[in-house]
Amino acid sequence: MPVLRGSALLALVTLVSYKLHFNAAGAGFLYLTVVTLNCLDSSFPAAALVSLLAVLCLDLFFVEPLLTWTIADPIDGVALVSFLTTSVFITRLSSRAREQAKTAIQGRQNTERLYEAAHRLVALRPAGAELPVMILEIFRDVFKFRAGSIFDAGTAEVHGVGTADPRLSARTRDAYIVGGDADEPEGNFAFRCLRASGSNLGAVGFEGLDDSRLMAGPLAALAAASLDRALATRKASQAAAEAQAETLRSAILDALAHEFKTPLATILTAAGGLREAGPLRAEQSELTDIVETEAERLSHLSNRLLTLARLDRDELKPRFEAADGVAIVAPVVDRYSLQYPAHELVFERAENSDEVMADTELLQLAVSQLIDNACRYSPPNAPVRVVLQADATSVGIVVWNSGSSISAADGARIFDRFYRGRDAQRVASGTGLGLYVARKIALAHGGTLELDHRFAGGDGVAFRLTIPMASQGFDLVARA
Numbered sequence: 001m002p003v004l005r006g007s008a009l010l011a012l013v014t015l016v017s018y019k020l021h022f023n024a025a026g027a028g029f030l031y032l033t034v035v036t037l038n039c040l041d042s043s044f045p046a047a048a049l050v051s052l053l054a055v056l057c058l059d060l061f062f063v064e065p066l067l068t069w070t071i072a073d074p075i076d077g078v079a080l081v082s083f084l085t086t087s088v089f090i091t092r093l094s095s096r097a098r099e100q101a102k103t104a105i106q107g108r109q110n111t112e113r114l115y116e117a118a119h120r121l122v123a124l125r126p127a128g129a130e131l132p133v134m135i136l137e138i139f140r141d142v143f144k145f146r147a148g149s150i151f152d153a154g155t156a157e158v159h160g161v162g163t164a165d166p167r168l169s170a171r172t173r174d175a176y177i178v179g180g181d182a183d184e185p186e187g188n189f190a191f192r193c194l195r196a197s198g199s200n201l202g203a204v205g206f207e208g209l210d211d212s213r214l215m216a217g218p219l220a221a222l223a224a225a226s227l228d229r230a231l232a233t234r235k236a237s238q239a240a241a242e243a244q245a246e247t248l249r250s251a252i253l254d255a256l257a258h259e260f261k262t263p264l265a266t267i268l269t270a271a272g273g274l275r276e277a278g279p280l281r282a283e284q285s286e287l288t289d290i291v292e293t294e295a296e297r298l299s300h301l302s303n304r305l306l307t308l309a310r311l312d313r314d315e316l317k318p319r320f321e322a323a324d325g326v327a328i329v330a331p332v333v334d335r336y337s338l339q340y341p342a343h344e345l346v347f348e349r350a351e352n353s354d355e356v357m358a359d360t361e362l363l364q365l366a367v368s369q370l371i372d373n374a375c376r377y378s379p380p381n382a383p384v385r386v387v388l389q390a391d392a393t394s395v396g397i398v399v400w401n402s403g404s405s406i407s408a409a410d411g412a413r414i415f416d417r418f419y420r421g422r423d424a425q426r427v428a429s430g431t432g433l434g435l436y437v438a439r440k441i442a443l444a445h446g447g448t449l450e451l452d453h454r455f456a457g458g459d460g461v462a463f464r465l466t467i468p469m470a471s472q473g474f475d476l477v478a479r480a
Contacts, residue, residue, distance in 0.1 A: 002042030006050035146208030172205035192220035318359035
């Protein structure tokens with residue numbers, strides 16, 4: 001112990017100095033040397049005790065009267081007090097310097113360990129459910145704590161390494177729920193939330209981590225950065241895969257539509273040739289009419305698929321011109337009345353026919369999509385209403401059908417490219433492009449396309465396509 005060592009050195013110095021009849025000054029110098037050397041590796045209380053013993057020895061053996069602690073000359077008393085003050089001051093400075101050096105060494109070691117952990121985490125390939133365990137294993141290998149756990153908010157699972165206290169996992173989950181950091185000295189626990197990109201990704205807990213108040217925070221930041229990087233990588237990969245899938249779907253639709261055009265044209269030509277070849281019996285003429293009607297319908301469908309695929313890929317640049325709302329909508333209603341004779345299509349026109357700035361072909365395609373959906377996704381003989389409305393600044397085209405509904409989950413994604421709800425997939429076939437392109441057309445006109453729950457009133461489905469009136473649309477053209 002430093003006290004015993006210091007006491008032994010003081011005894012040795014006292015014996016030698018007393019035998020050699022040193023005066024107080026010479027002995028005091030030797031005592032001060034012993035005190036200074038002894039405090040280099042001892043605590044401040046131990047060094048201060050050795051300093052006090054040195055003063056007592058100096059007074060007892062070298063200050064008159066000898067072998068008593070009585071001080072005859074006041075000058076000797078001042079000298080003893082100065083000696084004690086100097087020795088204690090030196091002891092304090094030495095202890096502080098030693099503590100600062102120890103702190104600096106520990107800080108450098110912690111920095112090196114953090115750098116090593118960060119380097120290994122950067123080299124770590126983002127993985128799935130095993131990533132939190134891999135992060136903890138790196139931390140434990142570098143910092144040598146007993147156990148650690150991570151609560152992953154994305155999967156709501158707790159992952160751990162080491163021989164942990166049963167409370168560690170539960171406390172880690174609680175730290176995420178509460179959203180606050182915590183230290184528990186009695187169990188040598190430290191808990192930190194994993195925050196990155198403005199969100200809480202989970203929480204991490206440590207058991208037996210040295211200097212946890214300083215190190216738990218940086219380790220939590222490293223873990224959060226690793227989890228956030230893995231999440232960003234997964235999202236980027238998923239987005240790239242979705243983009244490739246959408247490109248492939250558009251290419252397939254385009255190819256299929258092109259491949260249909262030539263056989264359909266051949267079928268129509270052959271049907272016309274049969275009619276011109278000579279007189280046909282009634283049943284033959286009826287079959288020829290069916291072939292021509294269905295071929296024309298397929299031709300129209302392939303043309304629409306080609307248009308949808310083209311509009312999906314290309315940026316829309318409408319050719320605006322002043323057009324009457326009724327003149328745009330009425331021909332589409334008439335065409336679908338013939339195509340779906342089982343449905344009662346009702347066109348309710350606005351009292352005042354207001355002009356709009358529109359690309360007539362594109363806008364009719366959007367209205368066609370809405371009417372076609374209304375007829376295909378409603379039961380036979382169900383009414384379909386097309387209502388043209390106008391207010392001070394815009395014209396609205398509402399297409400309503402009864403007998404079907406759209407769930408809240410599907411309503412949030414119904415305008416997404418290639419998305420088709422589960423009910424829609426059971427009722428009729430489709431590409432999932434129609435509503436997406438129709439909304440794209442509406443936005444290109446400076447308008448909107450959305451579900452109109454107020455018009456439907458809880459019965460059926462209503463879509464509202466809104467575009468500015470001509471007085472508003474001229475501003476749109478000027479801005480374009």
